[in-house]
Amino acid sequence: MARVYAIASAKGGVGKTTTTANLGTVLSMAGQDVVVVDGDLGMPNLAGALGVDPDRETLHDVLTGETTVESATYEGPEGLSVLPGSTALEAFASANAKELHPVIEELKERYDIVLIDTGAGLSDDTFVPLKLADEVLLVSTTEREALGDTEKTRQLGERIGADVVGVVLTRVNQSNPNADEVASLLDTGVIAVVPEDSAIREALSTQVPVVARAPNSIAAAGYRALAEALTGNP
Ligand code: ADP
Ligand code: MG
Numbered sequence: 303m304a305r306v307y308a309i310a311s312a313k314g315g316v317g318k319t320t321t322t323a324n325l326g327t328v329l330s331m332a333g334q335d336v337v338v339v340d341g342d343l344g345m346p347n348l349a350g351a352l353g354v355d356p357d358r359e360t361l362h363d364v365l366t367g368e369t370t371v372e373s374a375t376y377e378g379p380e381g382l383s384v385l386p387g388s389t390a391l392e393a394f395a396s397a398n399a400k401e402l403h404p405v406i407e408e409l410k411e412r413y414d415i416v417l418i419d420t421g422a423g424l425s426d427d428t429f430v431p432l433k434l435a436d437e438v439l440l441v442s443t444t445e446r447e448a449l450g451d452t453e454k455t456r457q458l459g460e461r462i463g464a465d466v467v468g469v470v471l472t473r474v475n476q477s478n479p480n481a482d483e484v485a486s487l488l489d490t491g492v493i494a495v496v497p498e499d500s501a502i503r504e505a506l507s508t509q510v511p512v513v514a515r516a517p518n519s520i521a522a523a524g525y526r527a528l529a530e531a532l533t534g535n536p
Pocket of ligand 2 (some may be wrong): 318319342419420
């Protein structure tokens with residue numbers, strides 16, 4: 303039975319999708335059977351970060367009962383499986399996040415690790431994955447606003463009984479983080495730090511995750527450390 307992680311923060315643009323893509327790829331490179339699920343039903347962009355073109359059915363079609371999990375699962379980099387979303391507005395309008403439950407149950411039978419990327423805000427897109435996950439991994443930059451929004455996600459997780467494992471601090475540069483400030487704004491431990499790295503942007507433009515495209519980059523090292531901290535596997 304797989305372990306299910308939700309990657310979450312109420313703040314947009316803090317690196318949730320980048321983290322899901324790279325953590326999934328690192329774990330797959332380490333020999334784990336991993337699937338990443340695009341739980342950001344409104345703005346799905348996980349496929350793009352992984353070089354997957356969702357030209358057949360997507361998670362949205364699974365949620366509306368039009369297709370099976372298997373036919374909406376694509377092959378990503380390094381043996382990673384990807385369950386992408388549809389970018390069509392009509393697909394968003396007809397899909398309901400509450401239908402994720404049986405999808406995740408099915409994936410748990412087939413994989414070692416299930417990672418669910420989530421959207422910004424505190425809507426059902428976030429709430430449902432937090433409920434379904436064994437562990438919640440928060441993602442934040444070190445800006446006050448981002449830490450404050452991420453704290454709200456932590457509180458939501460706590461309220462519904464989710465197990466929050468800690469926060470990945472992203473886009474960190476030499477002048478931050480101020481550890482005391484992080485601790486005062488966000489009530490959980492830092493599980494890994496991913497530096498600001500231009501290799502991430504280059505990777506995104508080629509649609510190959512940085513851990514595969516630039517394994518010697520500082521961001522890739524951060525993501526490998528995250529994988530190790532989470533699972534004990536390098
Ligand atoms: P979210 O899913 O939380 O909205 P994304 O993963 O889409 O955030 O990241 C937002 C932007 O930040 C993207 O353009 C991404 O390339 C960039 N980014 C994320 N992490 C880093 C990093 N460590 N260094 C540089 N740019 C980054
Ligand atoms: Mg995202």
